[in-house]
Amino acid sequence: MPASPSTARAINDRLALRLLQQEGPLTAGRLKQLTGLSRPTVADLVERLTDAGLVAVVGEAGEQRRGPNARLYGIVADRAHLAALDIRTEGVAVVVSDLVGAVLAEAAAPVRGDAGTGPAVEQAVSLVERAVKEAGADRLHTVGIGAPGLIDPASGELRVSTGLPAWHRRLVAALQERLPLTRVTVENETNLAALAEQREGAARDRDTFVLLWLGHGTGAAVVLDGALRRGASGGTGEIGFLPVPGTPGLPSAADCEGGFHSLAGAAGIAVLAAEHGLTAPGGPVREPAAAAFVADAVVRAGEPGAPSAAAAERFLDALADRLAIGVASVVAVLDPGCVVLGGEVGRAGGAVLAARVEARVRRMSPLPTTVRAGALGGEAVLRGALLTARDTAQDALFAPRDR
Template sequence: MKPAQTRLRTGVLDLLATGGPHSRAELARKLGVSRSTMSLAIATLMADNVIKETDGNNDGSKSAGRPGTRLALCEPKGYYVGIDFGRIFIKAAISDANYRVLEQTEGDFDIDMPAEAALDLATVKVEQIIAAAGVDRSQIRAVGIGVPGPVDAASGELHAGSILAGWVGTDVTGGLSRRLGLPVYMDNDANLGMLAESVFGAARQANVALYVLLSVGVGLGIAINGKVFRGATGIAGELGHVVIDEHGDVCRCGSRGCLEAKISVNALSRALSISHGNISSNEMLRLAVKGDVGANRIVADAGALVGRSVGALCSYFNPEVVIVGGDLMRAGDSLLNPLKDAMRRFSIARATENVRVIPAGLGEQAELMGTLLFAGERARTAATASEIFGTSPQ
C-alpha cells in the first residue's frame, strides 16, 4: 500500500473513532480527497471488516451513493491509558475504545522531579487504575503521555529548552514502555488539550482554533480543520517562550523575558507575596476569585500580557475560537476580560471582531482526555503499519 493510501486509511479510522459515524461525502470532505478516492478506501476497509455501514440518522443528512447509510467502526475493542504530567499534578486514566473513562487517579507532581522517579510514579498510578478497572491487560492497545514541553516530531522525545529540563536526553517513552510492557507515545500537553477540545469540547465545529494553556508554564495548541498543527519539528505553539521583555527575568529555557517567566502561576504568586507574604499559587487564585484587589490586579495584568500575544496570533491564524484552559483559568473573568481587551488592541480589527474567547469546554480534564485520544490515534497508525509492512507496534 502506498504512503498516501496509508494516511487516508488512518485518517478515516481516526475520524470514525473520535467523531462517530460519517457519510462517505463527509469523510471525503474532511480528508480533502475526491469521492471516488474515498470510495476505493472505504471498499478496502469494509473488505477487511474494519468498518461497516449503519442505518442513517434522522437529521435529514444524505451520503453520496447510498442515501440513509453511514459508516462506523466495527465494534471497537480494547482500552487506552493516558497520563498527564501536569505542571503541578499527575493524572492517569484508562478508557474503553470509545474513550469512556473507566478509572482515574491523580496526585501531586513536581516538575523538578527526576525523570526516572516520575516514570516510577506514573507506573504505580497506571497499575492502580488497571487493577481497579479489572481489564484484561493484553487488551490495552497504547498509552499516551502529555508533558509540559515541546516534543520532537521525529523522535517523539523532549526538545531541549523544556520546562522539564532534567528530562531532556531521557528515553521517556521507552522507559515507561519497559516498565508497563505496553506501547507508549508522548506529545506536548497543550497539543493534547487542543486535540480533546477539537473532538469533545469547545472547538468541535471550528475550522481554526487556538488553545491557550496557562499554568506553571504557558502553552499553545493550534488546530486547523480539526487536526493539531505541530510544525516541522514539533515546536509550533511555544507561546510561553515569546520574549516580551528583553531585560526581564531569565526563563527556564535559557532566554530572558519570556512570557512564561512573567505570568506563570508561580511567578504571579511570588509577585503577590510582596503584599500578602509567602503565598501558594492555589491561594493566590482563590483570592482572585474572592475579589482580592492585589490578586485581581496581578491576574488582570497577566491576562493583558497573554492577550497581547494572542492578538498577534489572531492576525496570523484568523481563528474562530480561542479557548483558555489551565490552572490560571480558575480566576475566570478576572483573567478573561483583560485578555480579550488586549487581543483587540494588538491585532487587526477584522482578525478578532468575531473571535469567541471562552473557557475550555472540558475544563481541567482537557489534557488527560487528549492523552487517551492520542493513544488511540497512534495505536491505529501502528496497527496499519503492522498490516502493511509486517512490523509490530513500538
C-alpha cells in the first residue's frame, strides 16, 4: 500500500533532517544529491522545515557565495533541549544538549541510597535541574535514562529488582512529576551502550553484533539486522546469570553469583589480579577499579623483560580464558559475527585483550567471530541515552503533518 502524501512528506523531511544532523549545514543542491529526491521535492521540504522552525539559513557556500543556490540550511539547534542520565548503583551522571547533540552542560554526583529513597531521589533530581539551569535551557523536551536492570517490554518501565536500589525506579517517576511537559524514557544501560557503539563506536560497520558489557557487573546487548532484541520479558542479554564452569556454585533467580558475573564482574577480576600478584596501580584509579588492573596489565605486558611483564601476561591470558567462555556461549546461540567488549574493562583491555579473547573463541567455535574492544567505555551509556533522547525528540518534532 503506497504511503499517503503526508506520510511521504514526513519520510522525506526526516531523511533531510538526519542528513543535516550527520553532515552539518547543506545547500538544497547537496540535499538533492544525498537524498535522490527531485529539485521541486527538496524545495518543498526545505520550505516546510523552515516554516516549522526546524531549519534555518545559516550561511552561504560556493565560490560566488550568493543567491538561493548558495544558501546553507542547518537544523535550529535550540529548537529543543535534551538531557541524558546514566544511573548507577552509586551515583548519577547527566548531560544536557541541544537538538543536534552539542553538549551544553554536564554533571555527576554520588547518590547515597542508605540515606533513604526520598533523599536519594531528590539529590538526583536536583542534579538534573542544576545542569538544565547551567545549560541555559528553559525546559527539557526529552530525557533519556540508562539504568541497570530489566525494562518491561510492554510498559517501557524499569522492573522491580532485589539487586538494585529502590531509588532507581522512583527517580523515573519523580522526573516525570517534576517535569510534566517533558518526555521521559528509560532503557537498560547495556542496550544504550550498544546503540552508542553502533552509531559512534566500534560497531559502526555492523548491523548484527553483540555487546558484552564489562564494568562493575556484566551484561550483553543483542543487535540483529539493525534491531535491538529485548526478549519476551526484556531480559535478553542477562549473561551474568549464565551458568559457567569455574565457579563454586550456580546462580539463582535472585542472585547472579555463581554465574558468568562471578568470573567477569569487577570483583572477580580484582581477585584474579591479586592471584597473579598484581597490585593496584598508583595514581587516579578508574571506576570500576578492575579497569585499572586491566589497563596496567596491558602496559606491563608490552614491556618485555620487565619484572612484572610475565605476571601481567598470565593475568591477561586468564582473564581472556574467562571472557571467552561467555563470548563462545553467545556465539554458539546467535552467530553474531562480531562481539564488542564494552564498558570500562573492555576499553581498558583494548585490542590486546580483544585479540586474546578472539583467538580462544576461534578454537572453541567453528563460527567466524571478530572480537573488538569498545571505543566508548563507560561513557557509552550516557552517549546512548542522549542519542535515544534525540531520536525521541525528533520523532515528535518531525511527525507527519497535514499541509
